[in-house]
Amino acid sequence: MTDLRELSIDDIESLSVGAWILGTGGGGSSYLGLLNMRALYAEGYRVSLMQPADLADDDWVAAVSNMGAPLVGQERLTDSRTIARAVDLMERHTGYRFRGIMALEIGGGNSIQPLMAAAHLGRPVIDADMMGRAYPEAQMTSVAVGDLKPYPLSTVDCRGLESVVEKVPTWKWMERVSRKICVEYGSIASTCKAPRTGREVKDWGIHGTTTKAIEIGHAVREAQRRHEDPIAAILSVEPGKVLYRGKVMDVERRATEGFLRGRTRFDGIDEWKSTSMELAFQNEWIVAWQDGEPIAMSPDLICVLDSVTGEAVGTETIRYGQRVTVIALPCPPVFMTPKGLQHVGPRAFNYDIEFKSVFA
Amino acid sequence: MTDLRELSIDDIESLSVGAWILGTGGGGSSYLGLLNMRALYAEGYRVSLMQPADLADDDWVAAVSNMGAPLVGQERLTDSRTIARAVDLMERHTGYRFRGIMALEIGGGNSIQPLMAAAHLGRPVIDADMMGRAYPEAQMTSVAVGDLKPYPLSTVDCRGLESVVEKVPTWKWMERVSRKICVEYGSIASTCKAPRTGREVKDWGIHGTTTKAIEIGHAVREAQRRHEDPIAAILSVEPGKVLYRGKVMDVERRATEGFLRGRTRFDGIDEWKSTSMELAFQNEWIVAWQDGEPIAMSPDLICVLDSVTGEAVGTETIRYGQRVTVIALPCPPVFMTPKGLQHVGPRAFNYDIEFKSVFA
Numbered sequence: 228m229t230d231l232r233e234l235s236i237d238d239i240e241s242l243s244v245g246a247w248i249l250g251t252g253g254g255g256s257s258y259l260g261l262l263n264m265r266a267l268y269a270e271g272y273r274v275s276l277m278q279p280a281d282l283a284d285d286d287w288v289a290a291v292s293n294m295g296a297p298l299v300g301q302e303r304l305t306d307s308r309t310i311a312r313a314v315d316l317m318e319r320h321t322g323y324r325f326r327g328i329m330a331l332e333i334g335g336g337n338s339i340q341p342l343m344a345a346a347h348l349g350r351p352v353i354d355a356d357m358m359g360r361a362y363p364e365a366q367m368t369s370v371a372v373g374d375l376k377p378y379p380l381s382t383v384d385c386r387g388l389e390s391v392v393e394k395v396p397t398w399k400w401m402e403r404v405s406r407k408i409c410v411e412y413g414s415i416a417s418t419c420k421a422p423r424t425g426r427e428v429k430d431w432g433i434h435g436t437t438t439k440a441i442e443i444g445h446a447v448r449e450a451q452r453r454h455e456d457p458i459a460a461i462l463s464v465e466p467g468k469v470l471y472r473g474k475v476m477d478v479e480r481r482a483t484e485g486f487l488r489g490r491t492r493f494d495g496i497d498e499w500k501s502t503s504m505e506l507a508f509q510n511e512w513i514v515a516w517q518d519g520e521p522i523a524m525s526p527d528l529i530c531v532l533d534s535v536t537g538e539a540v541g542t543e544t545i546r547y548g549q550r551v552t553v554i555a556l557p558c559p560p561v562f563m564t565p566k567g568l569q570h571v572g573p574r575a576f577n578y579d580i581e582f583k584s585v586f587a
Numbered sequence: 588m589t590d591l592r593e594l595s596i597d598d599i600e601s602l603s604v605g606a607w608i609l610g611t612g613g614g615g616s617s618y619l620g621l622l623n624m625r626a627l628y629a630e631g632y633r634v635s636l637m638q639p640a641d642l643a644d645d646d647w648v649a650a651v652s653n654m655g656a657p658l659v660g661q662e663r664l665t666d667s668r669t670i671a672r673a674v675d676l677m678e679r680h681t682g683y684r685f686r687g688i689m690a691l692e693i694g695g696g697n698s699i700q701p702l703m704a705a706a707h708l709g710r711p712v713i714d715a716d717m718m719g720r721a722y723p724e725a726q727m728t729s730v731a732v733g734d735l736k737p738y739p740l741s742t743v744d745c746r747g748l749e750s751v752v753e754k755v756p757t758w759k760w761m762e763r764v765s766r767k768i769c770v771e772y773g774s775i776a777s778t779c780k781a782p783r784t785g786r787e788v789k790d791w792g793i794h795g796t797t798t799k800a801i802e803i804g805h806a807v808r809e810a811q812r813r814h815e816d817p818i819a820a821i822l823s824v825e826p827g828k829v830l831y832r833g834k835v836m837d838v839e840r841r842a843t844e845g846f847l848r849g850r851t852r853f854d855g856i857d858e859w860k861s862t863s864m865e866l867a868f869q870n871e872w873i874v875a876w877q878d879g880e881p882i883a884m885s886p887d888l889i890c891v892l893d894s895v896t897g898e899a900v901g902t903e904t905i906r907y908g909q910r911v912t913v914i915a916l917p918c919p920p921v922f923m924t925p926k927g928l929q930h931v932g933p934r935a936f937n938y939d940i941e942f943k944s945v946f947a
Contacts, residue, residue, distance in 0.1 A: 316753055320680060381753075389738075389754035390764060393676055396747050404750060407771040411764050 231275035231351055236268045238441050239342065245444030246338030247539040248461065249436070249556075251528050253487075253511035254335015254361030255293075256541065263307040264339060267346045274342045277327050277351035279434050282425030287323040288353055289314045290370075290423060291340050292331035294382070294405065295415035309385050310340045310417040311347035316381040317419040320391050329353035329428065331368065331420055333436040334361025334511070335541075340417070355432035359559040360528050363486055363510040365405065366398035367571045369561045370423065373431040377401040382408050382416040433559045439465075447537040457537020458552050468585055470515060470523055471504045471553040472497050472534060478545055486510055491545055493553075504553065506531070508542040513576045515553065523555050523585050524578070526562035526571045530554050555585040591635035591711055596628045598801050599702065605804030606698030607899040608821065609796070609916075611888050613847075613871035614695015614721030615653075616901065623667040624699060627706045634702045637687050637711035639794050642785030647683040648713055649674045650730075650783060651700050652691035654742070654765065655775035669745055670700045670777040671707035676741040677779040680751050689713035689788065691728065691780055693796040694721025694871070695901075700777070715792035719919040720888050723846055723870040725765065726758035727931045729921045730783065733791040737761040742768050742776040793919045799825075807897040817897020818912050828945055830875060830883055831864045831913040832857050832894060838905055846870055851905055853913075864913065866891070868902040873936045875913065883915045883945045884938070886922035886931045890914050915945040 234242075243261040246254070264274075282288065291310055318324060328341040328348070333356040345352045357368040371377065377398045382405060383389045390408050395401045409416040423432075442464050450460035461467065473493035480489035486509050493504045505516045512529040514521055523529050531540045534550040545551075562571050563584070573580040594602075603621040606614070624634075642648065651670055678684060688701040688708070693716040705712045717728040731737065737758045742765060743749045750768050755761045769776040783792075802824050810820035821827060833853035840849035846869050853864045865876045872889040875882055883889050891900045894910040905911075922931050923944070933940040 320751070320753070378749075383754075386760075387754055387756050388760060388764060389752070390768075391680070391751040391753055392749070393680070393741075393751055394743075394747055394749035400746075400748065404748060404768065404771050407767050408750075408764065411767040 229277060229281045231277055233273055233275045234342070236265060239264045239339070241441045241444030241448055242338055242437065243444060244447050244538060245440035245442065246333055247335055248443055248447070248530050248532065249359070249440055249528065250334030250361040250539060250541070251511045251530055252508055252540070252542040253363065254332060254337055257336045257339050259305050260336050260339025260343065263305060263343055264346070267307060267343070272346040274345045275351045276354050276437060279353055279355045279428050279432050282326060282353070282428055284424060284426040286326035286425035288423045288425065288428050289317060289325040289328045289344070290331050290357060290420040291328060291344055292337040292418055292420070293340055293415065294409045294418050306385055307343035308347055309383060311344045312383045312389070313381050313417045313419040314344050314348060316383055316389050316391065317379070317422060320379060320381060321422060323422055325350060325422070326425065327351045327353040329432065330356040330437070332356055332358040332361045333440050334358065337361070338437070338440055352437060353428060353432070354437045355428060355434045356436045357433060359433040359436055361511050362571060365402035367575070369433055369559065370421075370427065370431050371398040372561055372564070372567045372570050375423070375427055375431060376421055378421050380405050380421060381419045382412070384412040384416050388412055431561070433561070450537060458532060458534070458554065461537060461554065465556055467554045467556040469552060469554050470585070471495065471499050471517065473499055473504060473551060475545060475547055475549045475551060478547065480542075487543055489542070493551065506553070507578070509576055510542060512542065514573060514578050514580065521580050524573045524580060524582060525576065526558040526567065527585050528556040528558055530556060557586050589637060589641045591637055593633055593635045594702070596625060599624045599699070601801045601804030601808055602698055602797065603804065604807050604898060605800035605802065606693055607695055608803055608807070608890050608892065609719070609800055609888065610694030610721040610899060610901070611871045611890055612868055612900070612902040613723065614692060614697055617696045617699050619665050620696050620699025620703065623665060623703055624706070627667060627703070632706040634705045635711045636714050636797060639713055639715045639788050639792050642686060642713070642788055644784060644786040646686035646785035648783045648785065648788050649677060649685040649688045649704070650691050650717060650780040651688060651704055652697040652778055652780070653700055653775065654769045654778050666745055667703035668707055669743060671704045672743045672749070673741050673777045673779040674704050674708060676743055676749050676751065677739070677782060680739060680741060681782060683782055685710060685782070686785065687711045687713040689792065690716040690797070692716055692718040692721045693800050694718065697721070698797070698800055712797060713788060713792070714797045715788060715794045716796045717793060719793040719796055721871050722931060725762035727935070729791050729793055729919065730781075730787065731758040732921055732924070732927045732930050735783070735787055735791060736781055738781050740765050740781060741779045742772070744772040744776050748772055791921070793921070810897060818892060818894070818914065821897060821914065825916055827914045827916040829912060829914050830889075830945070831855065831859050831877065833859055833864060833911060835905060835907055835909045835911060838907065840902070847903055849902070853911065866913070867938070869936055870902060872902065874933060874938050874940065881940050884933045884940060884942060885936065886918040886927065887945050888916040888918055890916060917946050
């Protein structure tokens with residue numbers, strides 16, 4: 228017998244808030260996904276959560292995400308059936324029947340995509356992902372660190388376009404080919420990544436991240452309701468650390484090669500009054516410098532939060548004058564290995580800095 | 588019992604010459620394909636030709652071609668196994684077993700691609716194609732005129748990249764998505780187009796074009812051997828018409844949007860001494876103007892031939908000073924219909940000219 232936990236719409240509201248925080252500035256807003264789930268729940272659909280440990284070794288699991296430019300994703304509103312079609316296409320292509328559906332990345336809007344697919348297909352969501360946050364590129368996952376097979380990958384869009392990338396020599400090639408397809412679709416595609424066996428999910432998945440996002444979001448929402456400090460609430464459920472409090476002084480943002488890249492600079496308040504902080508981003512926050520010294524960097528999670536509401540501030544929405552609190556959260560151990568750091572350490576983003584964890 | 592005709596290497600040499608002439612300036616040289624076939628024949632491989640009429644209605648037929656920039660195709664030499672892998676990928680994706688393999692376009696190098704796949708896979712080549720010549724875009728085929736299903740399409744390359752475009756709303760979308768994949772592969776990919784049933788090939792294929800190309804090539808080669816006029820030899824086997832004889836005075840060529848576009852201008856000799864001719868091309872020759880008047884245009888075949896050897900002059904190789912003879916050959920009837928002209932008439936190439944056949 229497998230324990231399944233049916234998610235309430237309140238859980239999904241919390242997931243939406245928590246996932247945005249775990250998005251470390253990227254992954255896009257999870258709000259549109261939440262709207263879809265509210266509509267599906269109103270129509271009677273329900274989604275359950277299944278633990279990775281309950282998978283059989285030879286089960287097949289679908290890992291899904293939307294891929295593309297975050298801003299386009301907000302203009303072309305998500306139809307919840309689209310991501311289900313990506314999974315359906317993968318089932319037709321491989322002949323597998325998926326036991327459950329998991330997130331590629333728990334950070335941002337992609338945390339909700341597996342729920343939409345699960346609702347339409349009547350399968351559980353697996354309580355795991357492959358990033359434990361959001362990252363911008365296909366090779367920045369635990370399964371890529373584990374050198375698992377990068378293919379096949381299915382892509383669909385709302386027009387009815389459907390493609391499968393059947394074979395690539397490397398994860399970076401998967402990134403290249405699938406991103407070009409997605410750009411031709413109009414810079415947004417719903418994708419089902421390389422199917423994973425239950426054994427692979429148990430060995431290489433990052434477990435419990437849906438639950439973690441729900442807990443973080445729940446803590447923030449409860450604090451908001453009680454007019455308590457939402458940042459303190461996050462730190463009461465996660466072993467994180469406040470890095471900085473300040474005000475946004477400058478944002479420099481450019482869309483390049485399908486990514487949002489740039490920097491932002493803060494002036495400190497409270498105990499950080501006479502110090503400045505600078506953050507660099509590629510979709511997500513990558514490195515934080517305090518007075519010119521790197522003090523936090525990927526793969527540690529750098530989260531920029533609205534100091535009042537505790538909600539995430541995204542790299543695409545951050546603007547002059549916002550009051551923000553920067554916190555760090557610990558990263559999944561798989562990324563702290565030498566192989567993991569090759570995939571997501573500072574040098575993977577072209578910063579010639581030796582990784583040092585905030586939590587070391 | 589099905590009649591199969593085993594092709595000799597001499598047949599394939601003739602096919603190579605004749606297909607280049609039917610390429611109407613495009614389709615790329617068929618010489619590299621010929622080199623591959625010589626090597627395969629030396630290793631003992633053989634290829635047979637099967638008539639479309641011998642297909643059962645429910646047989647499946649693979650239609651293959653290389654897709655990409657002709658010049659890249661000459662730099663990255665073709666491995667004959669690559670096109671066989673495109674067919675193999677399609678069989679794995681669909682679960683079909685193909686009865687035979689046919690050309691997408693009989694014009695240029697793509698006339699030889701089905702032979703290479705057929706040699707490796709041990710299937711016959713179907714004596715038919717879907718263009719009766721070469722055209723630059725995916726929607727410029729008899730099967731697109733017939734509104735047959737445009738998908739799926741498989742693409743592979745020599746590195747091991749493999750993708751399937753599973754579904755598109757229109758033939759133009761297939762052109763867009765598959766071309767982007769091909770560009771990301773490095774501007775050259777081997778493709779297997781939407782599988783066709785035997786019934787579809789019998790109804791919508793352009794029949795006998797492999798044989799026709801062999802006959803044209805054979806006529807040219809025999810004339811060369813006997814020091815006779817090769818142009819007259821072509822016109823003895825095909826109901827064509829000489830449009831012009833002259834010398835290349837100017838070539839204007841630009842690579843845009845994945846195509847080779849441009850114009851070339853000739854000065855006349857013999858009876859055309861006091862007239863000029865201008866040809867516009869998009870990979871293939873599209874419109875011919877004599878003294879400013881359009882006298883030949885797609886879908887009629889416009890072939891520019893070397894006046895001495897009778898061999899085709901390609902849009903990518905034509906150069907100042909060449910002595911050329913321009914001939915027209917009749918086009919397959921399917922393209923003369925109103926629907927056919929929508930796909931391949933002058934307006935499909937943005938020339939606001941009412942189609943008038945050279946042979947009307």
